[in-house]
Every structure is written in C-alpha cells, then in structure tokens.
Amino acid sequence: MGMTVLNVVISGLLMGGIYALIAMGLSLQYGVGRVFNISHGEFIMVGAFFTWALFSAFGVNPLVSLVIVGPVTFIIGFVLYRTIFSRLRIKSPSPAAFEGSSMLAAFGILFIIQNIVLAIWGANIRGYTYLATGVNFGGAVFAANRLVTLSFAIMIGLAFYIFLAHTRLGKAIRAAAQDPVTAGLMGVNINLVLALCFGFGALMAGLAGTLVSMCYSVDATMGLGYTIIAIIVVVLGGLGSIPGSFFGGFILGLIGSIVTYIEPGLSLAAYYGIFMLLLIVRPAGILGR
Amino acid sequence: MGRVIFHRSFVVGLLGLILVLLVSLPLYHPSTYVLVLLTAIFMYIVLTLSWVIFSGPTGYISLASAAFFGVGIYTSAVFGKVISLPLVIGIGALASFFLALLVGALTLRLRGIYFSIFTFGLVVLIQQLLLWWEVVKMHTRGRFVIVVNNTTIYYVMLIILVVLMFTTYLIRRSKYGLALQSIGEDEEAAAHSGINTTVLKTITFAISAFFTGAAGSIMATRWTYIDPYIAFNPLFSFLPVLMAIFGGIGHLFGPVLGATIFGYLEEVLITKFPYYYMLIFGTILVIAILYLPGGLVGLMQKWQKGDLAGQHGNS
Numbered sequence: 001m002g003m004t005v006l007n008v009v010i011s012g013l014l015m016g017g018i019y020a021l022i023a024m025g026l027s028l029q030y031g032v033g034r035v036f037n038i039s040h041g042e043f044i045m046v047g048a049f050f051t052w053a054l055f056s057a058f059g060v061n062p063l064v065s066l067v068i069v070g071p072v073t074f075i076i077g078f079v080l081y082r083t084i085f086s087r088l089r090i091k092s093p094s095p096a097a098f099e100g101s102s103m104l105a106a107f108g109i110l111f112i113i114q115n116i117v118l119a120i121w122g123a124n125i126r127g128y129t130y131l132a133t134g135v136n137f138g139g140a141v142f143a144a145n146r147l148v149t150l151s152f153a154i155m156i157g158l159a160f161y162i163f164l165a166h167t168r169l170g171k172a173i174r175a176a177a178q179d180p181v182t183a184g185l186m187g188v189n190i191n192l193v194l195a196l197c198f199g200f201g202a203l204m205a206g207l208a209g210t211l212v213s214m215c216y217s218v219d220a221t222m223g224l225g226y227t228i229i230a231i232i233v234v235v236l237g238g239l240g241s242i243p244g245s246f247f248g249g250f251i252l253g254l255i256g257s258i259v260t261y262i263e264p265g266l267s268l269a270a271y272y273g274i275f276m277l278l279l280i281v282r283p284a285g286i287l288g289r
Numbered sequence: 290m291g292r293v294i295f296h297r298s299f300v301v302g303l304l305g306l307i308l309v310l311l312v313s314l315p316l317y318h319p320s321t322y323v324l325v326l327l328t329a330i331f332m333y334i335v336l337t338l339s340w341v342i343f344s345g346p347t348g349y350i351s352l353a354s355a356a357f358f359g360v361g362i363y364t365s366a367v368f369g370k371v372i373s374l375p376l377v378i379g380i381g382a383l384a385s386f387f388l389a390l391l392v393g394a395l396t397l398r399l400r401g402i403y404f405s406i407f408t409f410g411l412v413v414l415i416q417q418l419l420l421w422w423e424v425v426k427m428h429t430r431g432r433f434v435i436v437v438n439n440t441t442i443y444y445v446m447l448i449i450l451v452v453l454m455f456t457t458y459l460i461r462r463s464k465y466g467l468a469l470q471s472i473g474e475d476e477e478a479a480a481h482s483g484i485n486t487t488v489l490k491t492i493t494f495a496i497s498a499f500f501t502g503a504a505g506s507i508m509a510t511r512w513t514y515i516d517p518y519i520a521f522n523p524l525f526s527f528l529p530v531l532m533a534i535f536g537g538i539g540h541l542f543g544p545v546l547g548a549t550i551f552g553y554l555e556e557v558l559i560t561k562f563p564y565y566y567m568l569i570f571g572t573i574l575v576i577a578i579l580y581l582p583g584g585l586v587g588l589m590q591k592w593q594k595g596d597l598a599g600q601h602g603n604s
Contacts, residue, residue: 020424036402087579099402100350104534105578107527111571224523228413231406265425271416279407279529280395 008261009254014131014146016253017153018208023233023245024157025204028197031240035085035094035198036103039110040230041223043073043202047209048218049117062214069206077202080109081195089194112221116211118220127217151213156207156211157241157246160200164242173197177240225268232275241274294358299381311447315440324439330510330552331446331534332504337548339452339500340529342460345538346469351534352526353392356415357385357498359521361505363419366515369435378445378506379548385502393491409526416521423517431516431533434509445507453500457541460493531570535577537584546585 022044048068054068055058072147084105092098133143164170176193184190208226212218229278233252237244252271259270315324336354344351364381372380396407423430460466471479472486480486509515526549536547551570558566581588 036405085577091582096401097348100348100405101578103350103402103405104530105575107531108571108578111567111574115564115568115571119568156500170579228410235403235406263421263425264415265421269414269421272414272417276407276410276414279399279403 004261008257009140010253010256011242011260011273013143013250014150014248014253017150017157018212018249018254019229019233020089020246020249021153021204021208022209022230023249024242025201025208026227027201027234027237027240027242027245028173028204028208029150029201029246031242032173032197033081033085033194034082034099036099036106037198037201038103038106038227039113039223040205041225041227042110042113043077043205043223044209044226045117045169045218045220045223046076046101046113047073048213048222049121049126049220050206051123051210051213052126052128052218054191055130056126062210063148065153065210066207069210070203073206074199074203078195078199080202082140084109085198086191086195106253108120108132114201114223122218123220125217125219128213130214140281145214149214152211153208155249156204160204161242161246169193169196176273202269229271232271235275235278308451313333315443321439324443325511326553326556328439328443328446329556330549331443331450333548333552333555334526334545335446335450335453335500335504336525336529337532337536337544338450338457339497340505340543341533341538342500343456343490343497343522344530344535345544346466346473347490347493348473349397349490350405350530351494351497352405352523353389353411353498354501354528354529355412355521356408356525357389357501358505358508358525359412359415360385360388360518361502361507362509362512362515362520363432364502365506366432366434366520369510374437374441374445374507374510377585378449378503381506382499382503384533385498385505389495389498390491393494394487395489397490397494409523411519412523412526416517419517419521423586428584431514431519434512437507437510439511442507442511446504449500449503449507454473454541454545456496456500460496461541465489465493480567531574531577533584535573535581535584537581537586537588539583540586540590 022040025043028036029035029040031155050069050072051060051062051065054065055062060068085102088101089098090107092101118275133144133145135142135144135147164174172183172188172193173196175186175188176190176197178196180190183193205226211223212226229252233248234245235254237246237248254268255274256271260267311327314327338352338356340351343349346586348375360382361378362380364384368377368380390409392408396404422429468479468484468489471482472490476486482499482597505520509520510561512519529548532547532551533544535551536545537543554569555566560571577584583590
C-alpha cells in the first residue's frame with residue numbers, strides 16, 4: 001500500500017512538472033496579456049516536433065535542443081503578438097471584446113500551425129528513445145527521462161520566477177499583470193512588455209514540448225489536449241498568478257495520477273469535471289486573489 | 290444593424306424562387322454528388338445560423354455546438370432502429386434543447402470567456418464519458434446507424450433550414466431580439482431596464498441547441514457508423530463560429546453566405562488537400578477577425594454606403 005501511494009504521488013509530480021511549465025506560459029499570455037491563447041498547445045507540439053526532428057536527423061541531444069527550441073518559439077510568439085494581437089488590442093472597444101476576438105484569432109493560429117506541421121511531417125505518431133533506463137526511487141521504478149524532465153521543468157520554472165521577482169523587466173511584467181493602463185502611465189512600454197510576455201509564454205510552451213518529447217510520443221494533434229490542461233491549471237491557480245500556475249500544475253498532476261490509478265479511462269473526463277465544477281463554484285481559482 | 294441590403298420585395302421574391310428550385314431539385318434526378326453537397330451546405334448553414342441566434346446578439350461565444358450536434362447524432366444511433374425518423378429527429382432536438390437549458394442555467398452567469406471554455410469543456414466531457422462508458426462498461430466502441438436515402442436526408446435538412454431561418458427572422462424582428470441585442474451591448478443596463486437576462490439567454494441558447502440537435506440526428510443517418518470521436522468532434526464547435534464571422538453576424542444573410550462558401554470549399558478541397566484546406570481555413574479566420582469586423586456582409590454594406598456617399602457628394 002505504501003508503495004502504491006509513493007508510486008501514485010511520484011507519477012503525479014512527474015506529470016505535474018510539465019503541467020506547471022505550460023500553465024506558467026499560458027498564465028503569462030492570458031493573465032498578463034489577456035490573450036486567451038487557445039493555440040498554446042501548438043507551441044508545445046512545435047517544440048516537440050523540432051526536438052524529434054533534430055534528434056532523428058542529426059542526433060542532437062534533446063537537452064541541447066532546449067537552447068534551440070526556446071529562441072525559435074519565442075520569436076514566433078513575439079512576432080504573432082506584434083502582427084496580430086497588438087492590432088486586435090488597439091481595435092477592440094473593451095477588454096472583454098479583446099478576449100473574445102483574440103480567442104478566435106488564436107483558433108485561426110491553431111489551425112495554421114497544426115496544418116503546416118501536418119503538411120511537412122504528416123499525421124504519423126513520432127517518437128525517439130532517450131534515457132529510457134529505469135531509476136529506482138525508494139522502491140518505485142521510473143524512467144530516467146521523466147526525472148530529467150521534472151528537474152528541468154522545476155529549474156525553468158524557478159529561473160523564470162527569479163527573473164520576474166528580481167529584474168526590471170520582471171517588475172514591468174508584474175506591473176502590467178496588475179493594471180496595464182497604470183503600468184503604461186508609469187512609463188512601462190506596455191506594447192513591448194505584452195509582446196515579450198506572449199513570446200515568453202510561447203518559449204515556455206516550446207521548452208515544455210522538448211521535455212514532453214523525451215517521455216511521450218509526438219503527433220501533430222497533441223496540442224489541444226495540453227492547451228486544455230493549461231487552461232484548467234491557470235483557472236485552478238488563479239488568473240495572472242504565476243506561482244499559482246506553478247503549484248496548480250503539480251496539484252492537477254497529482255489529481256490526474258490518482259484518477260488514473262483508480263479508473264484509467266476517466267482521467268481526461270475527471271480533469272474536465274473538476275474544472276467545470278471549479279468554474280461554477282469558484283471562478284477566481286483556488287489560489288486566486 | 291438591420292440595414293436592408295436589397296429592396297425587400299426583391300429579397301422575398303428571390304428567396305421564394307430559390308426555395309422552389311431547391312424543393313423541386315430532386316424531381317430532376319440530380320447526381321448523388323449534388324444532393325450530398327447541398328445537404329452538407331444546408332447542414333453548415335443550420336449549424337452556423339443556430340450559433341448566430343444566440344451568440345450573435347449576446348456576444349457570448351458558445352463552443353457547445355459540437356455537444357448538441359453530437360447529442361443529436363447519438364439519439365439517432367440509439368433510437369433509429371426502434372422508432373420512426375421524424376420522432377428520432379424530434380427527440381434529438383429536444384434532448385439538445387434540455388441539455389442547453391441545464392448548461393445555460395448553470396453557466397450563463399459566467400463571464401464571457403469562461404462561458405466559452407465551459408461550453409468547450411462540455412463537448413470533451415461528454416465525449417470522454419461516452420467513450421469510457423462504451424469501452425469500459427459495454428466493451429464496444431461506436432454504433433451503427435440506420436441508413437436513410439439521400440433524397441430524404443436532403444428534404445429533412447431543407448425543412449430544418451427553412452424553419453430555422455424563419456425562426457431567426459422572427460426572433461430578430463421581435464422585442465426578444467431587441468432585448469438580446471441589448472444584453473450584448475450592455476448586460477447590466479439591459480438587466481436594469483427590466484429584462485430577465487438569465488432566462489432570456491438560457492431560452493435562446495436552448496432554441497439554438499434545438500436546431501443543432503435536429504441537424505445532428507438527420508446527419509447521423511448519412512454516416513452509417515459513429516463513435517464518440519466522430520459524434521463529438523470539436524471541429525463542429527469551431528466551424529460555425531468561423532463561418533458566421535467570415536460571413537458577418539450583423540445580418541441574417543451573413544452566416545448563410547459564410548456557411549455556403551465554406552461548405553462548398555470543404556467538399557471541393559478536403560478530399561484532395563485536407564491540410565491545405567484547414568490551413569486556408571485558419572488564415573481566413575485570422576484575416577476576417579483582423580480586417581473584416583462585419584464579415585463579407587459588412588464589407589458589402591460598406592461598399593454600398595460608399596457608393597451612396599459618393600452619389601451624395603456628386604449631387
């Protein structure tokens with residue numbers, strides 16, 4: 001019994017690390033930038049595909065790919081914000097109208113990215129083996145790649161948190177998250193900050209994609225599932241709260257692991273069930289302000 | 290918003306002519322391809338228009354279309370073998386109607402974007418629960434649907450379409466349409482002027498689901514086999530939104546135009562270039578949101594207005 005509990009808890013934490021990372025990314029885009037980015041998961045998919053392609057074509061170590069995938073997804077996100085979302089933000093009569101129109105534009109981006117990848121690499125499920133050896137962890141055995149994934153997810157999350165807490169740009173981002181208009185009046189270049197936030201969000205999704213590809217198979221339609229998990233975590237952790245998203249990710253990972261242990265077919269349904277209940281009972285999130 | 294594009298009697302005459310043509314079409318023994326293509330276009334118009342009935346005036350972006358469509362499809366699959374077709378469609382439509390009443394009563398208090406997420410979650414929740422029920426509890430996956438001939442499907446879809454268009458027209462003309470519009474403009478102000486916003490939103494949401502469910506129950510008979518992934522395909526939530534925005538939601542003809550164009554494009558492109566079809570689809574969606582706030586109809590109105598202004602300037 002003690003063994004099973006340990007097993008369930010550790011697999012929950014391992015999954016939670018990925019969830020935390022993608023949720024932090026979405027939290028930057030939605031919590032700060034108000035872009036309800038339904039195409040968030042596509043950046044995960046792009047990161048995963050890049051890593052797979054680099055590994056299978058040139059034998060590039062997935063951990064090295066992190067350094068390549070990060071800037072690529074950052075630039076894609078930054079450019080998308082500057083060309084599409086900043087324009088929509090200026091044109092929208094109200095923040096609520098911007099949320100709606102940005103969500104729909106993000107749907108368009110979802111279809112565009114997904115189908116470009118499909119046109120290049122096709123609909124096959126891809127994968128590679130990296131560090132698949134078992135590691136004994138207090139009696140429970142886990143693949144080494146999952147432990148690497150978890151530690152990198154935590155490191156990236158912490159690094160970003162320190163960046164937010166201790167740099168001038170981080171301060172500007174936090175100010176924009178609280179009140180974009182006032183932040184703008186205080187001399188924050190709000191358009192640039194929001195574009196950077198969107199880029200950082202895409203970057204974290206891309207990095208998460210690289211990490212995901214180390215443990216799971218990769219295919220062009222994998223994005224939406226992760227997007228939905230990110231949305232759930234962001235709502236769970238409270239909008240705009242980066243630490244909330246980080247911890248929310250681990251909480252959801254644990255919930256998923258417990259449900260999977262009890263009834264494997266229902267884990268996705270359980271996520272939605274919890275989420276919908278949460279929306280009705282407490283739309284501000286469990287850890288929300 | 291309700292600016293008339295063409296002269297009214299001209300429009301009524303044109304619509305009547307189109308209807309007569311569409312009703313008599315099967316008498317000329319057209320190819321199966323034509324019937325199937327038209328049925329698909331009718332289906333998209335029904336999905337899009339029923340989305341617009343609710344989301345157009347209120348501004349609440351519903352992503353539940355696929356859920357109601359799927360409920361219709363599953364009704365057809367479950368009851369199709371035991372009861373007659375009209376009854377099946379009625380049950381499918383009513384099941385969707387009551388599901389929408391329930392969901393609406395629960396969630397229409399939510400802020401706009403949360404409502405969208407919730408409705409989308411609903412699609413996947415039903416899909417996953419159904420899948421679990423079939424695979425784990427029943428040890429089957431999917432069901433076979435009783436096949437109905439193409440002409441019957443064509444006529445049923447046409448009837449649903451005509452009734453829906455008439456309903457949409459009536460709602461827009463009535464004081465309920467005006468009340469819905471005022472909810473979209475300023476919900477608080479609408480509530481203060483004596484509109485019971487929650488009840489109105491919920492009922493309109495349910496009416497829109499009624500038609501989506503009906504369309505699902507008849508379309509299922511074309512697909513012989515269905516499973517939760519086919520029936521509750523999230524694409525059926527996104528397509529109506531895109532078609533409506535592309536065509537323009539400010540006018541009754543906008544959604545019809547958008548759905549017709551995309552319905553046709555899909556039939557032509559999807560078998561040969563599925564990825565490019567979806568790529569074009571996404572690109573047009575982004576462009577429409579950025580540059581065509583009123584959709585195609587808005588563009589036409591702008592041109593017309595420009596012409597009028599030009600004439601005025603000359604005189």
